[in-house]
Amino acid sequence: MISSNIGKAGPWLQPVALLLTIPGFYLMLDAQTPAQRWAGQALYGMAALLLSLYLFKAAPRRHVRHAVHWRRIDLFLLAGIAGSIWPSAPPWTDAEWFLRLLVCAAISLRMVSLAVGHVGARSLAPTCGVSLAMLVIAGAGFYWLEPQVHSFADGVWLAFTTGATVGYGDIVPSTPASKVFAVFIVLLGYALLSVVTASIAALLIGEDERLIRRELHTDMRLLQQQIAELRKEIAAQRGAAADMRRDS
Numbered sequence: 001m002i003s004s005n006i007g008k009a010g011p012w013l014q015p016v017a018l019l020l021t022i023p024g025f026y027l028m029l030d031a032q033t034p035a036q037r038w039a040g041q042a043l044y045g046m047a048a049l050l051l052s053l054y055l056f057k058a059a060p061r062r063h064v065r066h067a068v069h070w071r072r073i074d075l076f077l078l079a080g081i082a083g084s085i086w087p088s089a090p091p092w093t094d095a096e097w098f099l100r101l102l103v104c105a106a107i108s109l110r111m112v113s114l115a116v117g118h119v120g121a122r123s124l125a126p127t128c129g130v131s132l133a134m135l136v137i138a139g140a141g142f143y144w145l146e147p148q149v150h151s152f153a154d155g156v157w158l159a160f161t162t163g164a165t166v167g168y169g170d171i172v173p174s175t176p177a178s179k180v181f182a183v184f185i186v187l188l189g190y191a192l193l194s195v196v197t198a199s200i201a202a203l204l205i206g207e208d209e210r211l212i213r214r215e216l217h218t219d220m221r222l223l224q225q226q227i228a229e230l231r232k233e234i235a236a237q238r239g240a241a242a243d244m245r246r247d248s
Contacts, residue, residue, distance in 0.1 A: 014074070015114055017050035018107050021081055022141075022184070025104060030145060030177050031089070041085050048082045070113065077106055101180070108184050112191040127199055131192045135159055138185050146171075146178040163189025 020043045027040030055074055080103030088096060139156030142149050148171055149155045158171045162185045173182045 013050045013054035015111070017047040017054065017081075018077075018111050018114075020044075020047040020050070021084070021104075021107055022137075024084070025100070026141065026145065026177060026181065028084075028088075029092075029180075037087065037089065041087060044081055044085045048078060048085070051078050051081060070110075073106060073110060077103065077110060080106065104180075104184065108187045111188060127192065127195050131196060134188060134192060135163070138163065138181075138188075141181055141185075142173075142178060145175065145181055146173055148172070148174055159185060162186060164193065165189065 024040045024043030024047065027036050027043065031037040031040065051074065055071070055078060080099070084100060084103060092100065135156060138159035139152060141155070142158045142162075143152050143155030146155070146158065149158060154171060158173075160166075161168055161171075162173075162182050165186060173179045
C-alpha cells in the first residue's frame with residue numbers, strides 16, 4: 001500500500017523536495033532565533049527524505065545516458081541537502097558559503113530541467129499556475145528578506161521585475177540574503193518564462209497542425225471519391241466494350 005502511494009506521488013516528490021530547500025536555506029541564513037534555525041533544518045530534512053523516496057522508490061528505472069546523468073546530479077543533491085542540515089550558525093565561512101551556494105546552483109539547474117521537461121500545449125495551464133505560485137512565494141521571500149520592501153505587494157512587484165529581468169530600479173535588493181535570493185529568482189524566472197512561451201508556441205503550432213490535418217483529411221476524402229468515380233467510369237466503359245464485342 002505504501003509503495004503504491006509513493007508510486008502515485010512519485011512525479012511530485014522531486015519538485016516538492018527541491019522547493020522545500022528554498023525556505024530552508026533562508027531560514028538558516030537569516031535565522032534570528034534558534035527556532036528559525038531548527039525550522040530550516042526540518043525543511044532540509046523533509047527535502048532529503050522526499051528526494052530519497054523519489055530516488056530509491058519512485059524514480060523510473062531507465063538505463064538511458066541522460067537519465068543516468070541526471071541521477072548522478074540527484075544523488076549529489078541528496079548528499080548536499082543532507083549535509084545542509086548540519087547546525088551551523090551564520091556568519092558562514094567562505095568554504096561553507098561556497099558549498100551551500102554550489103548546492104543551491106545545482107538545485108536551480110535541476111528545477112530548470114524539470115520545468116523544461118514539461119513544455120507542451122497541455123502543460124500551459126499548470127505552468128501558469130506554478131508561475132503564479134512561485135511569484136507569490138518569491139514576493140513573500142522578498143518581503144521577509146529585503147528591508148526596502150514594506151508590503152507584500154511591493155515584494156510581489158520586486159519578484160516580478162526580478163524574474164522578468166525588467167529591472168525598473170524603483171526597488172532593488174540591498175542585503176546579501178536578498179541578493180542571493182534575487183539570483184535564484186532570475187534563474188527560475190528565465191526557466192518558467194521560457195516554458196510558458198514555449199507552451200504558447202506549442203499551442204499555436206498545434207492549432208496549425210490540426211488545421212493542416214483537417215485539410216489533408218478533406219483532400220484525401222475528395223481523392224477517394226474521385227478514385228471511386230473513376231473506377232465506376234472504367235467499369236462502365238469495360239461493360240460497354242464487352243457489349244459491343246458481343247453484338248459484333
